[in-house]
Amino acid sequence: MKILKEFTIILLIIFFSDTLSKTFSLPLPGSIIGMLLLLGLLLLKIVKVETLKTSSTYMLDNLAFFFLPAGVGIISSFDLLKGNTIKIIVIIIISTLVVLLVTGYTVQGLIALKNKRNMGKYNS
The missing domain is CATH 1.20.5 (Single alpha-helices involved in coiled-coils or other helix-helix interfaces)
Known part of the structure; x- marks a missing residue:
């Protein structure tokens, strides 16, 4: 259940930042805005590192898998x-x-x- 909560937080940040980028036609892509938003939330301690530790460790361990769509493209x-x-x-x-x-x-x-x-x- 913890992993579901962690992925939900990450997906909400991605969704919000992508929506923000497209709604206001910002020159930055949603992924960059999302990383900056997550950095801000972590620095302000609104989101604690421990809150996202399990899912972020899993994603980093399987990072090569996330490059497959770019390679196919x-x-x-x-x-x-x-x-x-x-x-x-x-x-x-x-x-x-x-x-x-x-x-x-x-x-x-x-x-x-x-x-x-x-x-x-x-x-x-």
Whole structure:
């Protein structure tokens, strides 16, 4: 019964965010709005992490399964992609490098911030 409650919460957030995106013609897709909404609910402790732990662990353990529809979509659209192979490869390489750089700088910044906070503790 706990899993049903957890999935209901997640599905309600997905439904609300998708409806919000389509109703107001927002430039962000409903999935992104839903993630931001869930993040806000978790940060404000309206929804506790423990409340969604079982279902989120299950979904993360089976994450590869959720990529199957996207893979099938790519294969079924192969004719559209055939003429743009080089463009797609360039976009993949550039976006991968951007993600690596942003992630690296973010982690370095967070480590520096953590070290700065730890130094403040020891100097007090």
